[in-house]
Amino acid sequence: VAAPFEPMRSMLAWKPPQGAADPIFLGMIALIAFWATRSILWAQTRLAPEIPTALVSEQVDRPKLPHVPSSLPRVIRLLDTTGDLRVHEREIVVSGLGPLFDGFRIVHVADVHFGQRLEMENYLRAVRELVVGLNGDVVVLTGDFVNRRRDIVRSMAYHAELKGRLGTLAVLGNHDYWTRPERIIDELGARGVRWLGGGDRRSLKRGGRRLVFVGTDAPWNKERPNFDRLIRRNMGDAVILLSHTPDNAPSAARAGASLILSGHNHGGQMCLPLIGPFVVPSRHGLAFAGGLYRVGADSLLNVSRGVGVSSGGCRLLCPPEITVLTLRAPHVEVMAGKIIPAKAVFRGVAMDGWQAAGERC
Numbered sequence: 010v011a012a013p014f015e016p017m018r019s020m021l022a023w024k025p026p027q028g029a030a031d032p033i034f035l036g037m038i039a040l041i042a043f044w045a046t047r048s049i050l051w052a053q054t055r056l057a058p059e060i061p062t063a064l065v066s067e068q069v070d071r072p073k074l075p076h077v078p079s080s081l082p083r084v085i086r087l088l089d090t091t092g093d094l095r096v097h098e099r100e101i102v103v104s105g106l107g108p109l110f111d112g113f114r115i116v117h118v119a120d121v122h123f124g125q126r127l128e129m130e131n132y133l134r135a136v137r138e139l140v141v142g143l144n145g146d147v148v149v150l151t152g153d154f155v156n157r158r159r160d161i162v163r164s165m166a167y168h169a170e171l172k173g174r175l176g177t178l179a180v181l182g183n184h185d186y187w188t189r190p191e192r193i194i195d196e197l198g199a200r201g202v203r204w205l206g207g208g209d210r211r212s213l214k215r216g217g218r219r220l221v222f223v224g225t226d227a228p229w230n231k232e233r234p235n236f237d238r239l240i241r242r243n244m245g246d247a248v249i250l251l252s253h254t255p256d257n258a259p260s261a262a263r264a265g266a267s268l269i270l271s272g273h274n275h276g277g278q279m280c281l282p283l284i285g286p287f288v289v290p291s292r293h294g295l296a297f298a299g300g301l302y303r304v305g306a307d308s309l310l311n312v313s314r315g316v317g318v319s320s321g322g323c324r325l326l327c328p329p330e331i332t333v334l335t336l337r338a339p340h341v342e343v344m345a346g347k348i349i350p351a352k353a354v355f356r357g358v359a360m361d362g363w364q365a366a367g368e369r370c
Contacts, residue, residue, distance in 0.1 A: 061303040065100040065337060072096060072139055075131035080322050088282075090328040091318060092132045096139070098333045104267045104307040105247040106338040107218025116145030117332040118171055119253075119272025120153040120315025122184065123164035129317070133167065136316055136331070140171045143333055147222070148173040150202070151272045152182025152253035154193060156319065161192055169200035175213070178222050180206040182253035182273060184319065186229040205251055206230065208239065217245065220336075224251035236264035247336075255297040255312045262305030268336075269310045274298050276314030280326040299330075 077092030106113075118140060123133065140148065148171050155164045171177060179202050185193050197204050203211060205224025213220045221242075227234045234257070242248045242265035250261045255271035262269070276299030277286020286298045296302075299314040314330045 059303070061101075061301055061309060063102040063104075063303065063309055064301055065102060067100070068098045070096040070098070072135075074135045074139075077132050078128045081325075085325075088326050089323055090326060091324045092129075093328040094132075094136065094139075094316070095328050095330045096143070096333060097330055098335070099301060099311070100335045100337060101268075101301070101309060102337045102339050103247050103249075103309065104339065105242065105245070106220065106267065106336055107216060107245065107247070108338045108340075109216040109218065110213070110220050110247070110336060111338040113220065113336040114143075114145045114147075115249075115270070115334040115336070116140055116143050116148045116171075116173060117151065117270050117311060117313050117334060118148060118316060119151040119313035120182070120275060120317055120319070121164070121168070122153055122156050122315075122317035122319050123167055124156055124160055124317075133317070137167065137170055140331060143331070145173040145333065146175050148177045149222075149251060149270055150177065150179040151251055151270055151313065152180050152226075153184045153272065153315070153317075153319070154182070155188055156184055158188045158192075161189060161196060165193065165196035165200055165202075168197070169202055176211075177202045178211060178224070178251060179204050180224040180251045180253055181226045181229070183229050186226070190226075190230075219243075219246045221246055221248045222251065223248060225257060226253070227257060228254070234260075236260050236266075240264040240266050242267070254291070255310055256292050258297065258302075258304045258308070258310045262308035262310075266308050268334075269304065269308065270313075271297070271310065272313045272315050274312060274314075275319070275324075276327045276330075278318065278324050278327050279321065282326065286327070 072094060074092060074094055079086045079089040079091065081089045121133065150168055150171065154168055155161055179197055181190055181193060194204050203209070205211065205222060206226035211222040223239050225234045225239065240248050240250065240261060247267040248265065249268045249270065250266045252258070252261065252269060252271050254273045255269070258269045258271065274289040274291055274297060277289050280286050286295060289295055289298045291297055297310065297312050299312050302310040302312070304310045311332055311334060313332050314327060316329050316331065318324055
């Protein structure tokens with residue numbers, strides 16, 4: 010075959026030195042084997058992700074919400090899932106959870122990105138009614154309330170209506186810090202939403218056991234959190250960390266967090282058929298795009314795909330979501346040597362009579 014120019018002719022005519030052909034051939038085989046192994050592991054992770062053993066049950070509901078007109082070209086408009094909200098109800102066994110907290114319900118809402126787009130207004134109003142109707146004991150907001158400064162007041166009024174029976178807890182996200190974080194924090198406090206990103210702790214006590222909520226705004230508040238000090242899980246405690254980004258999860262798990270609640274990654278927001286997300290804003294790559302994960306020995310991480318959209322203005326094959334987590338206390342069955350959900354033993358425990366106490370790290 011005639012080469013079109015001299016460099017290619019020289020490359021095709023090159024022969025390895027005497028005795029070097031075998032190492033070069035073996036190196037090529039090793040590279041091909043490495044590529045094939047990585048491809049198989051990638052496909053296994055995408056098509057058959059690991060399901061944490063702490064997940065007792067999962068149910069996905071698809072409520073009927075107002076249609077959000079698509080901004081995509083007509084040819085790919087059917088792939089737009091911007092307003093196709095899903096409610097993921099997960100029942101999970103949480104390490105350290107006391108039996109009298111069994112059945113505690115958390116409604117996890119993330120990444121609303123509240124704005125003044127008229128096509129999103131009816132949708133967000135319906136989301137608000139849906140969250141209130143889920144009857145969570147606590148509503149947890151994990152940041153990215155707004156995209157622009159001028160939307161702060163309306164956004165805080167909206168989020169303050171996302172109430173749980175025992176209150177609403179929140180941390181801030183990167184978009185909040187790119188606007189006016191001090192104003193957002195003040196507005197949250199004035200409207201009864203407890204901000205935990207400054208080191209506060211929210212403890213619920215019952216039967217001598219505690220369910221503790223802590224939070225961090227790192228890394229956008231420019232502080233390096235001391236997770237050992239922030240979490241400080243005592244015997245008989247279950248500690249739940251609110252962190253906008255799941256990148257904090259491995260450090261929090263090493264410090265003893267029972268459960269980490271995050272958002273930020275939007276499930277990728279733009280996904281491809283069969284392949285799924287191809288990029289997420291995380292230093293862990295696609296590892297925590299969205300869903301429930303086991304981190305460390307006995308910590309769980311729930312990453313919400315979020316309610317709204319940020320850059321791009323739409324979601325492609327990546328439906329938004331609200332997560333409802335029903336917490337189950339572990340019960341060690343000594344004879345069988347296995348862990349079963351505490352609901353099999355502690356069924357019907359009333360969830361009234363709470364004592365709430367705020368602490369400072």
